[in-house]
Structure formats: structure tokens, C-alpha cells
Amino acid sequence: MSMRGGLSRSTAALMALPLAALMIAAFVWPLVAFLSVSLFDPGFTLEHYARLFATELYLEVLGETILTALIVTAVTLLLGYPIAWMMAKLRGRWAWIVAACVLIPLWTPVLVRSYAWIIILQRRGVLNTTLASLGIVDQPLTLLYTFGAVVLAMTHVLMPFMILPIQSSLRAIPEELPRAARGLGASHLRVFTSVILPLSLPGVMAGCLMVFIIALGFYITPALVGGPRTLMISTLITQQAFELLNWPFAASISTVLLVLTLGIAIVFRRLLNVDRLSLHA
Amino acid sequence: MPDALGTRAFRIAFAACCALILFYLLLPTLLVFPISLGGDPYIRFPPRNLTLDWYGAYFNDPEWRAATFFSLKIALLTAVFSTAIGTAASIAMARGSFPGRRLLGVIVLAPLITPHVVVALALYFQFAPLGLVGTTAGFVAAHCVLAVPYVVLMTSAALAGVDPSLEMAALNCGASRWRALWEVTLPLILPGVAAGALFAFLTSFDETVVSFFISGVDNKTITRKIFEDVDFNLTPVIAAVSVVFVLVTVALMVAVNLTQRGMKRG
Structure with a gap:
């Protein structure tokens, strides 16, 4: 019997077989088959990639997507850190309230949240009616289908992925450390910059990577809140595949997106800590 | 300063x-x-003339009902299959060794970070020639891929908390390998398995992008139906559907958290 607690090799293999079959049949093989279309037309060619990297529009979309993901990551960090700090610090009833405020949106389907943002931001939406009734604006503002709307809604959707890892690394800081720093005469600001912030960096890194990776490939929110004018990589891919029926080109953009996403995940795998994803729960 | x-x-x-x-x-x-709850046929805030009509419209509309039942069916099947497959594999990975064990552990987590748009197109590309678009089998296979990482994560976490010497003790007392698994290991990891199953159900029920692209004309999920209506027909019915959706999701997530809490305590 092996030291791992003893399933025979063949039993273990047999038990893992259905999962392996599922992953190969419904994930690995479809991905390989789809992405490899980008290399043929009908003979082997790199022209789809050449076209992607030679066309200004597509490079702009690529750049815009990366920029959007960076901005969303920065804003989620800025807004998420204080909330993570509160979640880690508070005890009792207030801790429950803050946790509920973070988790309930997380558990609200992304689709429903995007719908709610449309209601809030549209021309005769909640925000415009409120602003008008307060006398702040006379003309309804154009809010929906703008870059700002996309950032606002994406930040909202991705915020929990930033808050939860930061919160768990803040929670891991022994209480004695900031207390000792205070005792040695450090100001609150100094305690934060020299003790708390550096010790929470693993959580910050994990959160930033997670948010950035998800933001790069985000589809629903940009498609609904960004409207037809906002092109992100993901909307460009579906447009090429289903509207222009150019599957090879859609596959080449998908390959670039996948390489970018998996590349970041592999390079930073130690920081990313995929297990944290179960913090969904 | x-x-x-x-x-x-x-x-x-x-x-x-x-x-x-x-x-x-x-x-x-x-x-x-x-x-x-708004009484007007368009979105108005704050609402006037409170009404429950939109809920009635939701529950009486054959299209919404069909989409809801279809989503529930897919989510239930996804939960059953991904939990069975994922739990068996997690036990194999934790308690045994076989060729490709580490590779399988990496690949099973890959759907968590692979952009869903890419997964959706790949599956559509694969399913369309096979006639699997809009079929129950196609949906369940697709959703199992997206749900099984959570089952494996939660079951593996539960397994890590079980002392293998308990199984050894059962074996030493004469239990067969299967009996030790079935009567010692499985009951101990049950909260993790249950949390994984609930999570798999929710992953399928909430899933939008893949469902959007592999839905057929007749078989569409509730998320696809919402997506279509948000684009073309923005009535308060969607809000009523959303409320039901949110309540179901939050209730199930609270259940997941309670089972996990039970796991940590137990």
C-alpha cells in the first residue's frame, strides 16, 4: 500500500478517468480545435495573426481592452482596500453588515447587476431622474454606453475579487505588530505604510492579478453597458465569429487573449493563488 | 508631520x-x-402604483417559464454529474497516484481563468457540427467543465482536513478499501462535497456567456432570455425575474457558507 493512504494505481486512475475524459472532450480538445483554425486558410498560414497585428483598429481594441482592465484594476484596488480593511478589523454586528454588503453583490448574477446599471445610467434612468429632481441638471446626461459606464459597472462586478484576498491577508497580520509599532512611537500613517501595507501586499497582488485577468476577457458587462460603440477584445471576437462569420480571425484573436491571460496566470502563479477563487463562497 | x-x-x-x-x-x-414593483409598463424610478403584476407576467409567460425550467434542469444535472465526477477524481488525486495526476490537477482549474468567451466559441465550434447546440447533453457537458473546478477545490480542501490514518484504522480493522472510502472518508468530506454541489448548481444557473452562444431556438436558459430582453425589451418583467434570481442565488450561497462553516467546525 502506498504512503498516500493507499488507493491502488489502477483504482485511482479509474476514479479520475471520468474527469479526465470530461476535461479532454469538452475543454482541451474544443479549445485546441477552435484555436488551431487560426493557423489554416486552408493551408498553414500566419496571415490572420499578421492581419491582427497590422490593422490599426484591432491594435486599438487590444490596447483599449488592456487599458480598461488596468483602470478597472486600479479603481477596484483604491475602493476595495478600505473595505477589505474594515472587513478585517470590525467585529460583531458591523462585521456582518460589511460582509453582507460585499457578498450580496458577489452573489447577484453578473447579468442582473449589468441590467441594474443600465436602469441606473440610461437617459431617463435612476441617476438622471434623481439629478434632475434635485435641480443639479436640466438636460439628462449621456451616461450609458460610455467608457465611464463600462469602468463603473466592471469595477462593481470585480470588486469582491479584490476585497476578499486583501481582507484575508490583512486578517493574517498578527495584532501585536501594529501595536508594537505604535508603542515604539510610529504615527498611524507610519504604521500603515511600514507595517500594514507591506504585509498585505500578497493579497493586493492576488486581487490585482485576478481582477486584471477577468477584466481582460470580460464579455457581459461591456456588451450590455458599453453598447455597440465600445469594442473590447471579447466583443470583437464574437462579432468576428457570429456577425462576420470569420472564424479563423476570431480564433486568432482568441488565441492572443488566451495567451495573454494564461501567460499572466502562469508567470504569477505563486502570487495568484488560484485556490483563493473558492472565496467566491 | x-x-x-x-x-x-x-x-x-x-x-x-x-x-x-x-x-x-x-x-x-x-x-x-x-x-x-413599479406600476408603469416602462422603468420608472421611484415607482408609482405598486403592483405584483410583473411577477404574474413572469410566472404566466410560457417563454419565461420554459427558460426557467430548462435552466433548473441543466443546473441540477450539472450539479449531479460534476459532483460525482469531481469528487471521485479529488479522492483519487488526494489518496492515490496515477500517470498525469498533476497535469489533471492543473487542467481542471484552467476553466477558472480561461475567458468564457473563448470557451463559448470553442464549444459552439465543436458542438455545432455534432448537433449538440441547444441540447441538454451539450449544456450539461459545457456547464460541468465550468463547475467541476469548484467541486474539486472544495472536495480537495475537505480531504486535506481528513486524517488518512482514520482510513488506515478502518483498513486495519478489516474493512475493504471501498468500504473505508464509503463509510469513513465520504461522510467526513460530505460538507465539502455538498458545498461543491451547491456551487456547481449555481455556476450553471448563473452562467451567461457560454449559455448565450450554445442556446438553441427552443432550448434557451434563463440567462440567455434575460440577455435577449435586456437588449430588446427592457420591461420591469426582467426586474421581477432578477429578484427571483437574486433570492434563489443568495439563499443557495448562504447554504454553501453554512455547510462550509459546519465543515470547519466539524
């Missing part, structure tokens, strides 16, 4: 900022409730 962070003014400002951020987080979820 004076200790700005220690002042009362800073604390108040900090608390106010946090309250604003929390309001921003909660606002969209809260908003669908009053919208779903």
Missing part, C-alpha cells in the same frame, strides 16, 4: 467614504426590488 490618520476628522471621513463605497456595491442589487 502631524498624525493625520489618528484624528477624529480622518476617522469620520474614512467611515463616510466606506459607507459610500458599500452603498455603491449594494445599490444595483437593491434597485431591482422597487423596479420590479
Whole structure:
């Protein structure tokens, strides 16, 4: 019997077989088959990639997507850190309230949240009616289908992925450390910059990577809140595949997106800590 | 420099900022409730003439009902299959060794970070020639891929908390390998398995992008139906559907958390 607690090799293999079959049949093989279309037309060619990297529009979309993901990551960090700090610090009833405020949106389907943002931001939406009734604006503002709307809604959707890892690394800081720093005469600001912030960096890194990776490939929110004018990589891919029926080109953009996403995940795998994803729960 | 962070003014400002951020987080979820009760045929805020008509419209509309039942069916099948497959494989990975064990452990987590658009197109590309688009089998296979990582994560976490010597003890007392698994290991990891199953159900029920692209004309999920209506027909019915959706999701997530809490305590 092996030291791992003893399933025979063949039993273990047999038990893992259905999962392996599922992953190969419904994930690995479809991905390989789809992405490899980008290399043929009908003979082997790199022209789809050449076209992607030679066309200004597509490079702009690529750049815009990366920029959007960076901005969303920065804003989620800025807004998420204080909330993570509160979640880690508070005890009792207030801790429950803050946790509920973070988790309930997380558990609200992304689709429903995007719908709610449309209601809030549209021309005769909640925000415009409120602003008008307060006398702040006379003309309804154009809010929906703008870059700002996309950032606002994406930040909202991705915020929990930033808050939860930061919160768990803040929670891991022994209480004695900031207390000792205070005792040695450090100001609150100094305690934060020299003790708390550096010790929470693993959580910050994990959160930033997670948010950035998800933001790069985000589809629903940009498609609904960004409207037809906002092109992100993901909307460009579906447009090429289903509207222009150019599957090879859609596959080449998908390959670039996948390489970018998996590349970041592999390079930073130690920081990313995929297990944290179960913090969904 | 004076200790700005220690002042009362800073604390108040900090608390106010946090309250604003929390309001921003909660606002969209809260908003669908009053919208779903509005008496006008278009979205109006604040709503006048409160009514439950939109809920009636939702429950009586054959299309919404069909989409809801289809989503429930897919989610249930996904939960059953991904939990069975994922739990068996997690036990094999934790308690045995076989060729490709580590590779399988990596690949099973890959759907978590692979953009869903890419998964959706790949599956559509694969399913269309096989006639699997819009079929139950196609949906369940696709959703199992997206749900099984969570089952494996939660079951593996539960397995890591079970002392293998308990199984050894059962074996030493004469239990067969299967009996030790079935009567010792499985009951101990049950909370993790249950949490994984609930999570798999929710992953399938909430899934939008892949469902959008592999839905057929007749068989469409509730998420696909919402997506279509948000684009073309923005009535308060969607708000009523959303409220039901949110309530189901939050209730199930609370259940997941309670089972996990039970696991940590037990």
C-alpha cells in the first residue's frame, strides 16, 4: 500500500478517468480545435495573426481592452482596500453588515447587476431622474454606453475579487505588530505604510492579478453597458465569429487573449493563488 | 508631520467614504426590488402604483417559464454529474497516484481563468457540427467543465482536513478499501462535497456567456432570455425575474457558507 493512504494505481486512475475524459472532450480538445483554425486558410498560414497585428483598429481594441482592465484594476484596488480593511478589523454586528454588503453583490448574477446599471445610467434612468429632481441638471446626461459606464459597472462586478484576498491577508497580520509599532512611537500613517501595507501586499497582488485577468476577457458587462460603440477584445471576437462569420480571425484573436491571460496566470502563479477563487463562497 | 490618520476628522471621513463605497456595491442589487414593483409598463424610478403584476407576467409567460425550467434542469444535472465526477477524481488525486495526476490537477482549474468567451466559441465550434447546440447533453457537458473546478477545490480542501490514518484504522480493522472510502472518508468530506454541489448548481444557473452562444431556438436558459430582453425589451418583467434570481442565488450561497462553516467546525 502506498504512503498516500493507499488507493491502488489502477483504482485511482479509474476514479479520475471520468474527469479526465470530461476535461479532454469538452475543454482541451474544443479549445485546441477552435484555436488551431487560426493557423489554416486552408493551408498553414500566419496571415490572420499578421492581419491582427497590422490593422490599426484591432491594435486599438487590444490596447483599449488592456487599458480598461488596468483602470478597472486600479479603481477596484483604491475602493476595495478600505473595505477589505474594515472587513478585517470590525467585529460583531458591523462585521456582518460589511460582509453582507460585499457578498450580496458577489452573489447577484453578473447579468442582473449589468441590467441594474443600465436602469441606473440610461437617459431617463435612476441617476438622471434623481439629478434632475434635485435641480443639479436640466438636460439628462449621456451616461450609458460610455467608457465611464463600462469602468463603473466592471469595477462593481470585480470588486469582491479584490476585497476578499486583501481582507484575508490583512486578517493574517498578527495584532501585536501594529501595536508594537505604535508603542515604539510610529504615527498611524507610519504604521500603515511600514507595517500594514507591506504585509498585505500578497493579497493586493492576488486581487490585482485576478481582477486584471477577468477584466481582460470580460464579455457581459461591456456588451450590455458599453453598447455597440465600445469594442473590447471579447466583443470583437464574437462579432468576428457570429456577425462576420470569420472564424479563423476570431480564433486568432482568441488565441492572443488566451495567451495573454494564461501567460499572466502562469508567470504569477505563486502570487495568484488560484485556490483563493473558492472565496467566491 | 502631524498624525493625520489618528484624528477624529480622518476617522469620520474614512467611515463616510466606506459607507459610500458599500452603498455603491449594494445599490444595483437593491434597485431591482422597487423596479420590479413599479406600476408603469416602462422603468420608472421611484415607482408609482405598486403592483405584483410583473411577477404574474413572469410566472404566466410560457417563454419565461420554459427558460426557467430548462435552466433548473441543466443546473441540477450539472450539479449531479460534476459532483460525482469531481469528487471521485479529488479522492483519487488526494489518496492515490496515477500517470498525469498533476497535469489533471492543473487542467481542471484552467476553466477558472480561461475567458468564457473563448470557451463559448470553442464549444459552439465543436458542438455545432455534432448537433449538440441547444441540447441538454451539450449544456450539461459545457456547464460541468465550468463547475467541476469548484467541486474539486472544495472536495480537495475537505480531504486535506481528513486524517488518512482514520482510513488506515478502518483498513486495519478489516474493512475493504471501498468500504473505508464509503463509510469513513465520504461522510467526513460530505460538507465539502455538498458545498461543491451547491456551487456547481449555481455556476450553471448563473452562467451567461457560454449559455448565450450554445442556446438553441427552443432550448434557451434563463440567462440567455434575460440577455435577449435586456437588449430588446427592457420591461420591469426582467426586474421581477432578477429578484427571483437574486433570492434563489443568495439563499443557495448562504447554504454553501453554512455547510462550509459546519465543515470547519466539524
